[in-house]
Amino acid sequence: MARAIAVIDAAAASPFAQLSMIPLLTLIAFYAPEGRRATWFALMASLMNLALVAGQLQTKYLNHIFVIQRGEYSELGPLLITAAVLGFILPIGAVLLFGRRA
DSSP: OOHHHHHHHHHHHHHHHHHHHHHHHHHHHHHHTOOOOOHHHHHHHHHHHHHHHHHHHHHHHHHHOOOBTTTOHHHHHHHHHHHHHHHHHHHHHHHHHHHHOO
């Protein structure tokens, strides 16, 4: 039963994750240099898909590290804290690492 719920959840969430990228991709295409809009759109769509996959992998590995079983929630606090810290540090680190240098 749990596997069926996971499959249904993934099937339902996947299109919505893709649809959530449309507003940002529209802005990227609008502000992209003239004549390169399609290239910028495709590049940013690929990078956003990469970020979605990375988030799924992060979830998978965090769930392997912090095992939470029914009725035993001692690992839930550290899991939430680790997920929140990684959700803040990884994007900020990427911006600092790959951002423009004056």
